[in-house]
Amino acid sequence: MSGARTTPPGRTAAPxxxxxxxxxxxxxxxxxxxYYNASGGxxxxxxxxxxxxxxxxxxxxxxxxxxxxxxxxxxxxxARAAAMIAWxxxxxxxxxxxxxxxxxxxxxxxxxxxxFVGITNLPITTNPMVQNLHLDNRVASAVGGRMxxxxxxxxxxxxxxxxxxxxxxxxGRIAASLDxxxxxxxxxxxxxxxxxxxxxxxxxxxxxxxxxTSKTGKPVAAKGAATTRLYVPQNPLSLVLLDLLLTQPxxxxxxxxxxxxxxxxxxxxxxxxPTPAEIQPVALTVAFQPRATYWHYYVVAQxxxxxxxxxxxxxxxxxxxxxxxxxxxxxxxxLFTAGTPLPLHQRAPQRFALSGHRxxxxxxxDAISVARLPTAPATPVWPLSSPKE
Numbered sequence: 052m053s054g055a056r057t058t059p060p061g062r063t064a065a066p067x068x069x070x071x072x073x074x075x076x077x078x079x080x081x082x083x084x085x086y087y088n089a090s091g092g093x094x095x096x097x098x099x100x101x102x103x104x105x106x107x108x109x110x111x112x113x114x115x116x117x118x119x120x121x122x123x124x125x126x127x128x129x130a131r132a133a134a135m136i137a138w139x140x141x142x143x144x145x146x147x148x149x150x151x152x153x154x155x156x157x158x159x160x161x162x163x164x165x166x167f168v169g170i171t172n173l174p175i176t177t178n179p180m181v182q183n184l185h186l187d188n189r190v191a192s193a194v195g196g197r198m199x200x201x202x203x204x205x206x207x208x209x210x211x212x213x214x215x216x217x218x219x220x221x222x223g224r225i226a227a228s229l230d231x232x233x234x235x236x237x238x239x240x241x242x243x244x245x246x247x248x249x250x251x252x253x254x255x256x257x258x259x260x261x262x263x264t265s266k267t268g269k270p271v272a273a274k275g276a277a278t279t280r281l282y283v284p285q286n287p288l289s290l291v292l293l294d295l296l297l298t299q300p301x302x303x304x305x306x307x308x309x310x311x312x313x314x315x316x317x318x319x320x321x322x323x324x325p326t327p328a329e330i331q332p333v334a335l336t337v338a339f340q341p342r343a344t345y346w347h348y349y350v351v352a353q354x355x356x357x358x359x360x361x362x363x364x365x366x367x368x369x370x371x372x373x374x375x376x377x378x379x380x381x382x383x384x385x386l387f388t389a390g391t392p393l394p395l396h397q398r399a400p401q402r403f404a405l406s407g408h409r410x411x412x413x414x415x416x417d418a419i420s421v422a423r424l425p426t427a428p429a430t431p432v433w434p435l436s437s438p439k440e
Contacts, residue, residue, distance in 0.1 A: 059101070074115065074126040076332035077311040078295055080200075083121035086170045087138040087428070089398040091348040094339060097165040099300055100287055101219070101336045102157040109156065112138060122337075124298040125156065125295070129346060132327035139297050140324050142258075143317065149234025151300035154317060155187070158255050159283065160291035160337075167290070169432040170395050172340040176434075182208045183281045185258055187231070187294035188335060189305035197336045200293070209258075209330035216259075220247040224263045224271055231258045231294060251282050258282075258294065293337070309333060343392035346427045348404065349376065349384040355412035358385055362407030362419065369393065369401070399426035 084094035099118045101109065109116060113131025117124045127135055139154045168177045173184075184207045186200045193199075201207060220226045223332040231234040237260070239250040251259065261278040263271040281292050298312035299305060307314055311333050316323045348371070350360060364371045364387050375384040393401060405421040 057427070074128055074131055075123060075327065075330050075331070076126050077114070077280040078125040078292075079122070079332060079334045079336070080124070080295075081336050082339075083336055084171070084339040086339075086343065086397055088396045088400070093335075095121050095164055095218065096167050097291070098163050098287075099123045099158045100159045100161055102159060104257075105157045113193075113211075114156075121160070121280055127330075129327065132330060135297075136325055136327065136330075139312060140315060143281065143315075143319050144232065144234060145318060147272055148229070149232035151304070151317060152298050153232035153233070153234070153296070154298070155294045155296040157255065158291060158293045158295070159287060159289035161287040162290045166430045170342055170344050170429045175342075175432060177208065177290075179211075179218065179288050180285075181211065183211050183283055183289055184291045185209050185281055185294070186291060186337065187258075187299070188296055188333070190308040191306060191309040191335060193306065193308070197338075198306070198334060200335050200337045209279050209281045211283050212259075213285065214249060214250060214252045214282070216249045216280055216282075217276065218247045218249065218261045220263065222247060223266060225266065227262050227264070229260045229262055232300065233260075254282065256282050256284060256292075291337075295335075310334065341394040341396060342432060343394045344427060344432060345392050346389040347423060348387040348403075348405075349378070349396050351382050351384045352409060353376070357410050358419075359408040359410050359416070362405070364403050364405055364424065366403040367401055368401075393427070395427065395429050395432075401426055 067110050082094035082097055083092040087094055093309065101116055106116075108114075109125070112135045114135075115126045115128070117126070139152060143152050144150055152389070157175040162179065168175065183199070186207060188200065189199050191198050216228075218226050220242060223244065226240070226242075226249075227235050227250075228240070228249050230273075231369055232234050238254060238259075239252075241248050249261075259280055259282055263278075267270055283289050283292055295304075299307050299314045300309045300400060301317065302314065308331075311330050313325045313329050313331070315325065348364060350358070350362065361383060362373070370390040371387040372390060374388070376388050377386045378384055403424040403426075405419060405424055407419050409419055410415045410418060
């Protein structure tokens, strides 16, 4: 039976058997942003940098990194693919902490657009020096034919830290630092005055957490300060830490289609490793949503006189409220405020018009007609509580 072959979300077509491409794609990551509606949603706002440990690992395993400006790719040479799979298989951890095939690549997404937070559906106070987003392919989900790494919300924001990290530690408790897999790491620690101070110097940049236990080893819930930090460099200044696992670490940990190496038996069984031909290129999308803002229009009368009551803004399904507003220079304006927040776009689809009449001081009644009002700029964006309406 013949017919077109379809590829499930998250997969891209693998090289044909025997094709002499020289490389096999592991990951093809694309950046999208709803703001960029004039360029098909492609987001050019990041430069991607492998962490030093990631760069060293890719070199060791025969991988190649390519930054495309609106995303990036990771490939492996065909000649080294079998050795890469064997390396991943050999790094199975029996646990109990960090059990599974935990092998991942870490990348820093460095913003190149200073206004990125302003146009994006993130807390307006987001500061890369204080917090970063963390994404990894364990939580990737198939949506609309794409494998999305994120939903663009603020749930993935974590505090960042340098090499020194202090964690409140109640009396009788022991604090241990863990990596992405949940396995303890060899961070130097000192305890004094109810605080454990971890020194992460020499550890790879990445996601770290702290687990508290009693002196008998029983897990204890932490209270107070956040127990997860993203250890990232001060330079370059990243906004996103992205971890890409090479294979599903344990059964049920994410969608198997989000990992280029097929799931492997746990614990490793003799002769059960995948072959290079089974590697499936994974297409992932980091999708950001545009910030929605309340648009304000100030209409100021020129000269003496005032606006008639029929002054109105129309267009689309957006209703505007109208109020009088005194401006800092003493002028009086009519303030129109959108009743619903409107997403920011590179090319705004809204078409608002102003119409009505102006009552002159001499009794004249002049028609007002502006067929197309300007759309809201992307900057500046002010919080609702800001006095700068």
